[in-house]
Amino acid sequence: MDLDSFRTLLTPAGRGALDEAVKILADGADPVAAASAMRRSHPADLTAAALTQASLRRRAEAKFGPDAAVMYFTPHGLEQATRPEVAAHRATRIRAAGIRADGIRADGIRAGGGPEGGPAVLDVCSGIGGDLLALARAGCPVHAVDLDPLTVEIARANAAALGLSALVDVRTGDAALADPRGYGLLFADPARRGARGRTFDPMAYSPTWPVVLDLVARAPAACLKVAPGIPYEFIPEGAEAEWVSYRGEVKEAAIWTGLGPGGRRATLLPSGATLTASGAEAETGPVSRYLYEPDGAAVRAHLVAEVAALVSGRLLDPRIAYITGDRLVRTEWAPCYEVTDVMPFSLKRLRAALRERRVGVVTIKKRGSAVDVERLRKDLRLSGDNSCVIVLTRIEERPFALLCRPATSTDG
Template sequence: MDRSELVELLSPEGLRLLDALPEWDSKADIVRTVAHLRGQGHPAGLVATVLTQSKLRAKARAKFGEFASRMLFTEAGLEQATRLKVAALHAGRFSRAGIEHVADLGCGIGGDALAMAAMDLEVTAAEADEVTAAIAAYNLTPFPRVRVLHARAEDVALGGIGGAWLDPARRTTTGGMTKRLSDAADYSPGLDFAFGLAERMAVGVKLGPGTDRDVIPSDAEAQWISVDGDLVELGVWFGVVARPGIRRAALVIRGDAAHELTAGADSEDAPVGPLGDYLYEPDGSVIRARLIGAFARANGAWMASKGIAYVTADTAFESPFARGFRVLERLPTDERQLRQALAARRIGTLEIKKRGVDIDPAVLRTRLKLRGEESATIVLTREEGRHVSLLVERI
């Protein structure tokens, strides 16, 4: 969205038209919808803009729930925006630390600032991109204690502000296409600035969950968060918003329940041993936090193979930090023999999970020429360094 499109969208006509649209339906005849709106006298540019917003609002419901129906978005801003339930956790850290005024530097469309304002924190939000800053201002209009600035994070005066939250831009938009930045050195604001603020105030920094761990300062708390099975972020915390003695944390949120595994440092892997009757795949947050060993030892389990994120045990257990599988039988590792084994079991639908093997599941599934009415799951991995193929069922 460019500046002229935003101006048109924020006009009384634009906002009325957007709010009057029916709920977005991806199967609807868009050509007919456009023709209908153009027939009512609405300009072509405005019609395209409001339909894009309607689509983004529908997509945003997964992150913002019912709030999405009264918000505005950009494609890149929505992609990077924090889920509201996670933003509430960020805001809660500042609130519990007694910080009353937070600077949200690089606020994007305003998701985190919204959660902070909902907890009655005063917020100074800043966004370098003019269009995105205007959208954040619109989204945060209901909150009188929020001030939105069109400014670079580095240029915001922080006098009298007790804490800062930063979500550095990790995407760039060129020619209407959004591209993820792979190098942390290209983030805006840069990590040197973000981490440097910790010398003067409490700071939280949101990074992508796959961020190179070498960039995490040794004195920070690093918390990886997954939501309903999706690994969504790495939060790096300093000062009073970091928890004493905790340097690594894996927070797993499923529905309304949250569970956390914490440690003072990376956990040493558990010993390696032969496969037991059960196999467990740790949640992505546990893997990224390098707490697999702590998880395994807490449940009487051990590593299936060195350097591979599967643990195994002889007894079943339930844990929010892993998905469990019962090992039904070992299948051949040779592709031709594996195809024959699956055919003998009349398996036509196959889920392929793999770790530690160089195989493309989609390509292998095609080559297996599956036929039959049965469905199954196989795990291709290593046992004490050796390739194994396991027929499993979820527990």
């Protein structure tokens, strides 16, 4: 979709066509039938734009919930947008950080204190607005820029659709030319997708890492959204690195500067539970009755020893994030399984054990194992009415398989 087609969608005729496209797709029409039905009353360009937008809204429901019904998207913009629960968590932290940045910038943009007191934020890679909408909802005035004019127009339309225009100013621009001085906080979520697909190398982000760091150096405080796998050496000294997982899946890392002592943090959403380094050191010990699987956010943040302390557990192996313990402790930081069998890994042995237990359904988990899970699943040739959790891991350099079931008793 180009900028002109998108602008047409915002006219009364365009809105009418979009409503119609949404209804036609909701009624289950296939794309060809939907296009020919709409072509009877709308020009070809508008039909295409309306149907594209209607199908993006349907796809966006999984991420944006009911807001998707009034928002606008591009395929990349939707894919790259921060999930609202994660954006809201970040916005709440920014709001609660006690940042003060009073004054009016030379260009007239209010730099500090939204109507409800949130600090002004400069978002230098706004996308379709996933983060800026959450910031505005938290009461922060946001000045945003993005390189892509269509994306900018969409972010603006999204702010308007959600009644947040008064707090949001979005313009086309290059982050490299932005000036973070005078704002309470700089927010940057650089694009991690280039011409050749997704990149994990911060030097290949757009804007590039040196540009981002230069902005950070001039900002009173900053928050950078990065991939969870960011190499530790890229985390600036003194910064806090926070890994966030949503419903057990690590979504992102955020690097915070200018707001506190720094360090490592793991946060679980939707609960908001958060863990920081305590200096705990985990012992290692043999497999006990229970096995704990620490959440990926704690693993990425190198906080497995802290999780082990929560469950009075020990590591199976010093380099692998599985914890074992004698007691069942319920914690959202680590689902717990009861171990029924422990065996050195061998396909033959595992297959025999599962056959003996008439196991037909397995959940396979692995950490520190190179086994191809899907291949193993086929090779096991399962049959039976029972189910089981297989944990593949390494203990003192030797591969092991643990047969487990989700822990159910109230206390071991």
